[in-house]
Amino acid sequence: MIVPYGHVIVLAGIIFLLGLLCAVTRRNLIMIVLGIEIMLNAGALAFIGASLRWQQMGGQAVALFILAIAAAEVSIGLALIVSVYRKYGTIHVDILEKSTR
Amino acid sequence: MTIHSIIFYLLSSVVIVSTGIAVTRRDLVHAVVYLIFTFFGTAMIFYLLGAPLLAALEVIIYAGAIMVLFLFIIMMIRTEPSTAPLIPPGQWWPVIGFCLLYITAGFLFMYQEPDFWVFLTPAMATPGAFGRFLFQTHWLSIEIISLLLLIAVIGALVLGKPAGKKPNKTNGNRI
Numbered sequence: 634m635i636v637p638y639g640h641v642i643v644l645a646g647i648i649f650l651l652g653l654l655c656a657v658t659r660r661n662l663i664m665i666v667l668g669i670e671i672m673l674n675a676g677a678l679a680f681i682g683a684s685l686r687w688q689q690m691g692g693q694a695v696a697l698f699i700l701a702i703a704a705a706e707v708s709i710g711l712a713l714i715v716s717v718y719r720k721y722g723t724i725h726v727d728i729l730e731k732s733t734r
Numbered sequence: 735m736t737i738h739s740i741i742f743y744l745l746s747s748v749v750i751v752s753t754g755i756a757v758t759r760r761d762l763v764h765a766v767v768y769l770i771f772t773f774f775g776t777a778m779i780f781y782l783l784g785a786p787l788l789a790a791l792e793v794i795i796y797a798g799a800i801m802v803l804f805l806f807i808i809m810m811i812r813t814e815p816s817t818a819p820l821i822p823p824g825q826w827w828p829v830i831g832f833c834l835l836y837i838t839a840g841f842l843f844m845y846q847e848p849d850f851w852v853f854l855t856p857a858m859a860t861p862g863a864f865g866r867f868l869f870q871t872h873w874l875s876i877e878i879i880s881l882l883l884l885i886a887v888i889g890a891l892v893l894g895k896p897a898g899k900k901p902n903k904t905n906g907n908r909i
Contacts, residue, residue: 635738635782639850643840644746644779648753648772650836655757657828658821663762663808667769670800671753674776677788685783685854690867693785693859694875697868700788700795701879705886707800711807712893718811719896725816 641682649675662717662724666710673703738856742782749775760815762808766801773797783854787861 652671655664677696684692718724721732749772756768777792821829844850859867868876 635736635854635856636742637851638854639844639847640742640746641783641854642843642850644750646836646840647750648776650833651750651753651757653832654829657832658825659757660816660818660822661762661813663804663811664757664765667765667804668757670796671757671769671772674773674796677792678776678779681780681783681785681788682854684785684859685857686849686852688855688857690859690864691871693788693864694868694872696780696785696788697791698875698879700791701883704795704800705882707803708886708890709893711803712890714807715810716893724811724813727822 635685638682638686642679645675645679645682648678660726662714662726665726666707666714669710670703670707673699673706738782742779745775745779745782749779758820760820762813762815763805766804766808770797770801773801784857784859785864786858787864790861 649672652668652675654668655671656668659665659668677699680692680696680699682692684690684696714724717729721729723729723732752768752771752775756765756772759765759768773792773796777789777797780786780792781789
């Protein structure tokens, strides 16, 4: 008897919402990538909760793939941020928008 | 209320509070350090929900590798914290829209889903059993993931290479 299944899903939903708000509202490229990381983490949490609910290991396998995809995504995203910084000298989205217009 | 549920609610409050602090920091280093707390808390929740291997991987990959990578990039790129409002005026409508959508979906789920109040029974997928399951059932996905990581390494190398003589070469060809 740990907790109701719904509470795990609600926790994952709250973390996902916080990551979504971070990705939508922040104007810094690094904070946007951080928000995407938080969202991926919340997805993995929901999968592990479902995996325990139905006592199947498939959910944990998907969570492992989510971990690997997050690692690949963050390496590509940060490399893109560095190349943007080299070209324009800033990673602030509003300034980038003005300078590329 | 068992000890398991007390631990779960404590960990989930820690995770939610530290994520909330992290997404509202202006200083990027502070945000990353608070996120490390988040990922440690999530790893302990993974362990509580019966995934010890994934808890270890969460600490190693997320809190270890990814957050250190973020710190490296933040040290490399010199940015000063901006004094602009945290939520720009044009972004209020998406924020309110997403929040309303989420709260509506959450309440619908709470009242419609029959599994919502089903209590989870403790179980543990030992790392050995999980690894055997992974390589017997999902070996193709493992190979695809390893290819994806290889492509990510190549992509990061290509993107990180400073732009050298390549543009001149194309210009020369055009002339």
